[in-house]
Ligand code: HEM
C-alpha cells in the first residue's frame with residue numbers, strides 16, 4: 020500500500036496512533052487520489068469543452084447528439100464498480116473497528132455536560148484523562164448522564180456516541196506513547212467545545228503505578244483532594260483557576276479574600292461561607308455579568324468532607 | 338410579439354396595482370415574486386448570522402480581538418442554530434421550487450396557472466406563518482439545539498424548542514401544498530402536444546421533488562409533533578429519563594432529512610440542465626437518463642438515512658447496509674454530471690453570467706459529490722462524522738450546488754420576470770467574488786475536519802487557527818459578491834434596459850411569450866410540436 024502515501028493523507032491527518040488509523044489513512048489516500056482524478060476529468064473536461072466550443076457567432080451550428088448508449092453504460096458502470104470497491108474496502112476496516120477483542124482492558128467512560136468521567140475497574144476515578152498502557156487492547160464502555168456526547172480521538176480515527184440510557188463501546192490498541200486529544204463530537208450545549216480530554220498512552224509499568232497511586236488518593240492533603248474533586252465534578256470546565264480568564268463562569272483565581280461585585284451592584288467579600296453558598300446554591304448570589312441558572316446546584320451531591328476540600332482548594336488559588 | 342393584450346404593454350406586473358392586489362393574488366408569477374422577496378430577506382438574516390459565526394472563529398478564545406464578537410458559548414450556539422434552521426428551512430428548501438418553480442413550471446407546460454391557484458397563495462401564507470412562529474422564538478427563549486433538534490438535548494434545554502418545531506411543522510405544510518400543486522399541474526395542465534417527454538428537465542426535476550415533498554415532509558411533521566408532545570406533556574418517546582429512545586429521534590429525523598437533501602438539490606439540477614442546454618445551444622445529452630434518474634434518486638433516497646448515524650449506536654449491520662445503498666444513489670448523481678459535460682461538447686458556448694453560475698455549479702458540485710462518497714465509506718465517516726469535513730461537504734452541495742443554481746436561474750430568467758436586463762458586468766463580478774470566496778471559505782474546512790476539528794465549536798485548539806482565519810476571510814469575499822449581486826438586481830429592476838422576448842435564444846416555452854408575460858402567460862395557448870431543446 021506504499022503508493023497511497025503519495026496522497027500524503029497523513030500530512031493533513033493527525034498522527035496515526037493505532038494500526039487501524041493506518042488502515043483508514045490508506046483507504047483515505049486511495050479515495051483522495053480517485054476523487055482527484057474524477058474531478059480532473061469532470062471539471063477539466065468541462066473547462067476544455069467550454070473553451071474549445073466557445074461561441075463564435077450567433078449562428079453557430081451545433082451538433083445534435085441526444086444520447087450514446089455505449090458511453091452512458093460505461094460512465095454508469097465504472098463509477099458503480101469504484102463505489103462498490105471502496106464500500107467493500109470500508110466494510111473490511113469497519114469490521115475490524117467494530118469487533119471487540121476478547122480480554123481487553125475495560126474502562127468505563129461517562130459523558131456529562133461538560134466533562135468525561137473515567138472509571139477504572141479498581142474503582143479509581145479520573146476526569147478528562149484516560150490513561151492506558153501501550154500495545155494493549157482497550158475497550159471503552161460509554162454512556163452518558165444527560166444528553167448525547169461523542170467520544171472522538173482523532174489520532175486513533177475512532178469516534179462513538181455516548182448515549183444516555185444505554186451503553187455503547189469502542190476499542191483501540193494504542194501503538195504510540197504520548198498524549199492525544201479527546202474531543203466531544205456531538206453537540207451538547209454551552210461548553211461543548213470545552214469538553215476536551217486527553218488520552219495518555221504510557222508503558223505498562225507506568226500504568227500500574229498510576230493505578231496504585233489512584234488508590235492512595237484518600238491520604239492526600241486536603242487542598243489536593245479538593246483539586247481532584249474540582250476536576251471530577253467538572254467545575255474546571257467552567258471556571259479557570261490559574262488566570263483571570265473567563266470560561267463559562269467567573270474565574271476563581273485569587274478570588275478568596277477579595278471583593279466580588281454581584282449582579283445587583285452590591286459587593287461581598289469572598290470568604291468560606293460565600294464559597295460554600297456558591298457551590299450549594301449558585302443562584303443565591305450571582306456575579307455581575309453572568310447569567311442566572313447556568314451553574315447546576317451541588318446541594319445533596321457532595322458531602323461535608325468534600326465541601327471542605329473544595330473550599331480549601333479555592334483558598335489555595337493565590 | 339404583436340399579440341392582443343401584451344401589445345398594449347399589459348403584463349402580470351402592471352395589470353393590477355397596489356399592495357392589496359399582491360397580497361390577494363392567485364397568479365403563480367406574483368406568488369413566485371412574493372416568495373422571492375421573503376426568501377431574499379431570510380437569506381440576508383441567515384447570512385449575517387453566518388458572518389458572525391465566522392468572525393467568532395477568527396481566533397481561539399484565548400486571543401483577544403476580532404475573534405471575540407459573541408459573548409459566550411450560549412450565544413454562539415443560538416446564532417449557529419438560527420443560521421442553520423433559517424438557511425435550510427427558509428432558504429434552500431423553498432428557494433428554487435417556490436420562486437423559480439412557481440413562476441416557470443406553468444409557463445414551461447404552456448398552462449395559464451398552477452392547478453390550484455388559491456392553494457398556491459395559501460402555501461405562501463402558510464410559509465409566512467411558520468416562519469413567524471420560528472422567528473418568534475428569537476424574542477422568547479432563543480433556541481440552541483442546532484438545526485437537527487437532536488434529543489434529549491432539545492427536550493432538556495430551557496429554550497423555545499416547541500415553538501420552533503411548530504414553525505418548522507407549519508412551513509412543512511406549505512412545502513406539501515406546493516408539491517401537491519406541482520404534481521397535479523404536471524399531470525393535468527400540459528398544453529396540447531406537451532407530452533411528458535417534451536417537458537423541460539426543470540419540470541421533471543420539480544416533479545420528482547414534489548413527490549419527495551409530499552411523501553417525506555409528513556414524517557418530519559409527525560416527528561416534530563412527538564417532540565413537542567414530549568416536551569409539553571412529558572410523554573416518554575425520545576428522552577431516556579422518561580423511558581424513551583434518543584436514537585429513535587435521529588432515525589425519524591433523517592428519514593425526512595435525507596430525502597430533504599434531494600428536495601434541496603433536484604430542483605437545482607433541473608435549473609442547471611436548462612442553463613447548460615440554453616447557453617451551449619444544444620440538445621441536452623441523455624434527456625431520458627436525466628429525467629428518470631431524478632425519479633430514481635427520489636425513490637432510493639428514502640433508504641439511506643442511516644448514513645448520518647454510523648456512530649450513533651445503530652448496529653454495525655445497519656451501518657453496512659446504509660453505506661451500500663448510499664453508494665447506489667451516488668451513481669445516478671454521477672451520471673448527471675457526465676451528461677451535462679457531454680452536453681457542452683460540440684456546442685456553441687457563451688459565457689453569459691447565468692452560464693458562469695452553471696459552470697460554477699458543476700465545479701463545486703463535483704467536489705461536494707466526491708466528498709459525499711468519501712463520507713459514505715464507513716471507517717472514513719467514523720473519523721469525519723461531526724467534524725468540519727461534513728460541514729464543508731454540505732456547504733459544497735447546498736451553497737455550491739443549490740444556491741449557485743438558484744443564482745444562475747435567477748439571472749437567466751430575470752429578463753422574463755421583470756422585463757428588464759441587468760448589468761452583465763456586475764453579475765459576472767458578483768459571480769467571481771462568490772465563487773472564489775466560497776472556495777476560500779469552505780475548502781480549508783475539509784482540511785480542518787481531516788485534522789479532527791469537530792463542528793459546532795465555539796472555541797478550538799491553537800492548531801486549527803490558521804485554517805480558520807483563511808475561512809473567515811473567505812466569508813468576507815462571499816459577502817462582497819452578494820452585495821454586488823444585490824446591487825445588480827436592484828439596479829436592473831429600476832433602470833435596466835427593456836428585455837427582448839428571448840434574450841438568450843433559448844427554446845423552452847417561456848421565451849415565446851412577452852417579457853414580462855401577460856397575466857395568463859400566453860395570449861394564445863401554445864401548441865407544442867417538438868421537445869424543449871431543439872437547437873438544430
Ligand atoms: C453524491 C451524493 C451524496 C452523498 C454520497 C452524500 C453523502 C453524505 C453522507 C454519508 C453524509 C453524512 C456525513 C456525516 O454526518 O458523518 C452526508 C451529510 C450531509 N449531506 Fe450529503 N451526500 C451527497 C449529496 C448531498 C446533497 C446533494 C446534499 C444537499 C443538497 C447533501 C447534504 C448533506 C447534508 C446537509 C449533510 C449533513 C447534515 C448534518 O449533519 O447537519 N448531500 N452526506
Ligand SMILES: [Cu+2]
Pocket residue numbers: 594595598641642644645
Ligand atoms: Cu444523507
